[in-house]
Amino acid sequence: MTHADQHGAYGQPPEALVSFQAGTVQFSPLMPGAAALEACRPGSLASLIMLAPPGTLERRFALAQALLALAPGAPFQVLAPKDRGGSRLAAELRAFGCEVFETSKRHHRICAGTRPEALVDVDATLAEGGPRRIPPYDLWTQPGVFSWDRLDPGSALLMKHLPALSGHGADFGCGTGLLSRGVLTSGAVKSLLGLDIDRRAIEAARRNLEDPRVSLRWSDLRRPDASLTKFDFVVMNPPFHEGGTEERSLGRIFIERAATALRRGGRLWLTANRHLPYEGVLAPLFRSVTVVVEAEGYKVFEAVV
Numbered sequence: 503m504t505h506a507d508q509h510g511a512y513g514q515p516p517e518a519l520v521s522f523q524a525g526t527v528q529f530s531p532l533m534p535g536a537a538a539l540e541a542c543r544p545g546s547l548a549s550l551i552m553l554a555p556p557g558t559l560e561r562r563f564a565l566a567q568a569l570l571a572l573a574p575g576a577p578f579q580v581l582a583p584k585d586r587g588g589s590r591l592a593a594e595l596r597a598f599g600c601e602v603f604e605t606s607k608r609h610h611r612i613c614a615g616t617r618p619e620a621l622v623d624v625d626a627t628l629a630e631g632g633p634r635r636i637p638p639y640d641l642w643t644q645p646g647v648f649s650w651d652r653l654d655p656g657s658a659l660l661m662k663h664l665p666a667l668s669g670h671g672a673d674f675g676c677g678t679g680l681l682s683r684g685v686l687t688s689g690a691v692k693s694l695l696g697l698d699i700d701r702r703a704i705e706a707a708r709r710n711l712e713d714p715r716v717s718l719r720w721s722d723l724r725r726p727d728a729s730l731t732k733f734d735f736v737v738m739n740p741p742f743h744e745g746g747t748e749e750r751s752l753g754r755i756f757i758e759r760a761a762t763a764l765r766r767g768g769r770l771w772l773t774a775n776r777h778l779p780y781e782g783v784l785a786p787l788f789r790s791v792t793v794v795v796e797a798e799g800y801k802v803f804e805a806v807v
Contacts, residue, residue, distance in 0.1 A: 513532070531700055532700055536701075545573040547568075549577050569598055582610060601618070642678065644702045673696045673736075676718070681739065686716070692715065739773045740757070774800065781793075791806075
């Protein structure tokens with residue numbers, strides 16, 4: 503039996519499927535302010551409930567971290583939608599040496615078990631899913647971060663058409679810092695604040711943006727923040743998926759935040775998939791909106807407050 507007394511959660515499973523104990527500590531890297539699983543002392547958790555990530559490398563990495571943090575004999579529940587990794591959960595847990603009991607409910611697979619004394623293949627899994635530097639962009643990144651192993655074509659198009667910016671600016675949803683790195687090539691940029699909801703992205707950006715003009719913040723832009731104000735420019739490639747499902751309201755919220763964060767005359771540079779109807783969101787918030795380029799399935803906008 504375990505003598506650990508801290509209970510953990512990773513993500514937000516549907517309330518109808520699980521119940522958390524009082525004082526449960528959140529460990530999701532997508533929830534600003536949460537604790538970090540990798541900082542947990544091995545064997546320190548008495549239980550853990552996880553909504554497993556959809557990506558294979560990211561999911562197996564999180565499972566390995568969770569099992570290391572659990573005390574031997576401590577119970578766990580891991581679940582995921584069937585079409586987003588749930589059908590693979592039981593096999594992946596058994597590959598780590600776990601005995602699991604699997605059930606299905608509300609389109610989810612739910613695996614329950616206890617942490618075995620000995621774990622199998624954990625070190626290799628942590629290496630496979632951990633932070634890494636990838637060519638040809640020479641950027642630190644990690645599986646699970648947006649566009650972690652490729653250059654996002656929308657960001658590439660924006661970088662190609664971005665002018666030399668100046669003054670104080672922000673990169674909303676900065677990711678690993680690729681777009682910020684392009685912005686910083688202008689010596690007229692005095693400061694750049696990068697914000698992202700993914701702690702792993704922020705940690706990668708710290709390694710990629712070694713520039714005294716840069717500050718980074720693990721932040722959820724869906725929450726109003728009065729400190730975001732009087733910027734000369736904002737650049738962004740806003741997300742439009744959440745949990746693997748298209749969610750267009752995210753882009754609208756990013757645009758609204760940019761409009762309030764910019765000073766009078768400040769400029770928003772935005773890249774987006776062509777099919778997203780952002781013209782209707784931009785028009786009432788900005789004095790002028792220009793489609794700078796439309797190519798390869800993407801649009802680049804310049805909007806002036």
